[in-house]
Amino acid sequence: xxxxxxxxxxxxxxxxxxxxxxxxxxxxxxxxxxxxxxxxxxxxxxxxxxxxxxxxxxxxxxxxxxxxxxxxxxxxxxxxxxxxxxxxxxxxxxxxxxxxxxxxxxxxxxxxxxxxxxxxxxxxxxxxxxxxxxxxxxxxxxxxxxxxxxxxxxxxxxxxxxxxxxxxxxxxxxxxxxxxxxxxxxxxxxxxxxxxxxxxxxxxxxxxxxxxxxxxxxxxxxxxxxxxxxxxxxxxxxxxxxxxxxxxx
Numbered sequence: 001x002x003x004x005x006x007x008x009x010x011x012x013x014x015x016x017x018x019x020x021x022x023x024x025x026x027x028x029x030x031x032x033x034x035x036x037x038x039x040x041x042x043x044x045x046x047x048x049x050x051x052x053x054x055x056x057x058x059x060x061x062x063x064x065x066x067x068x069x070x071x072x073x074x075x076x077x078x079x080x081x082x083x084x085x086x087x088x089x090x091x092x093x094x095x096x097x098x099x100x101x102x103x104x105x106x107x108x109x110x111x112x113x114x115x116x117x118x119x120x121x122x123x124x125x126x127x128x129x130x131x132x133x134x135x136x137x138x139x140x141x142x143x144x145x146x147x148x149x150x151x152x153x154x155x156x157x158x159x160x161x162x163x164x165x166x167x168x169x170x171x172x173x174x175x176x177x178x179x180x181x182x183x184x185x186x187x188x189x190x191x192x193x194x195x196x197x198x199x200x201x202x203x204x205x206x207x208x209x210x211x212x213x214x215x216x217x218x219x220x221x222x223x224x225x226x227x228x229x230x231x232x233x234x235x236x237x238x239x240x241x242x243x244x245x246x247x248x249x
Contacts, residue, residue, distance in 0.1 A: 005059040007051070009130075020044030051131075053099040060127075063120050066096040067167070067196070070223045076104055078221075079163040079192050083108055088156075088164040088181065090114040090148045090174065092124045097165065102133050102140050109140050112156065116147040152177035159185050164193040171195040171202070172209035179213055 008016055008025075016023040021039025023046060028037060033050040049055060054069055067075070075097070081087060083106040092098060092115035101111050115121040125134070125143055133139035146154060149170060161181045166174055175193075182191035193215070195206045203220060210218050236244075 005055060007056065007059045016046075018044075018046075020046060053103050056099050057096045060094055060096060061123075062094055063123060064091075064093040065198075066094045068096070070225045071196070072097055072100045074221065074223045075165065075194050075196070076100065079165065079194055081105060081163060085162045086110045086112075086160060086183075088112045088114070088153060088161050088178070090153075090166055090168060091116060091120075092143065093120065093167060095124045095127055097167070098124070098128070098141060099131070099133070101165075105140055107138065107140055110135075111141045112153070112161075113141055113143045114146045114148045114153070115143070116145070116149075118145060121145040148177070149173040153181055156181045159183055162191055164191070165196070166193070167196045169202075170205075171197065172206045175206075175209050175213055179215075 006016075006018070010025045010028050012026055012029070014025040016025065021041050021044035023037060023039055028048060031037065031048055033048055035048055036045055037048055038045045053072075057066065057068060057072070060066070079087070081101060081104045083104070085105045086109065087101055087105060089098060089101065089111060090113070092113045098111065098113055105111060113124075115124060121143070128134045128139070128141050128143060129137060131139075133141045135142045144154065149168065152174075158180050160183055162183055164178050164182065166178070168174060178193060182193070184190060193210075195203075197203050197206060207218055207220070
């Protein structure tokens, strides 16, 4: 179903086993993405989908709370990310936002992603490598194991970064060094920073620190997803409309 997604690496000889049946990998090889694939007992089926950041967000292994598509889309737009952008992300977490940013900025862009938790760093590194996103694999992501709150953003030069995204328990402690690396040399464009926080107390302290550091145009947003179900209502015929008018008169 749309809510039951799994990510697999298709390998000769392996079998995907689920409550819907067994799906041999050998028979998946060569099938077009989007195809309906029936189980061996012909009682279940699945669809083979091309990997995208949107699907990865829905299927990834959770190591932390993650950003979902409404927040990712809104943050990407507000930070004005585009091909070639240079971006900082801290922390990496489960890598949901990282995959979408990497797709947006392309191989000509750079995403400096920082994660302080060693186990999460190693798992993110393995996933980025297998997906071809690390800079060592020709991708845009440069992943580093670092506590940016205590140690800043390392060797990044000042006046370099177009956008910064902080998903940290105490983002205000990283703002001073974030300001140092932000690009302020462009006349028609200024760097932007987004701090993602679930608690109002975090937001208040972050806003106070931003103001103290001289940031302007500070705004706060909450994104909510509302699902609408379309219902078809047939238009009345001319005859029924005439009959109704006559009844009213």
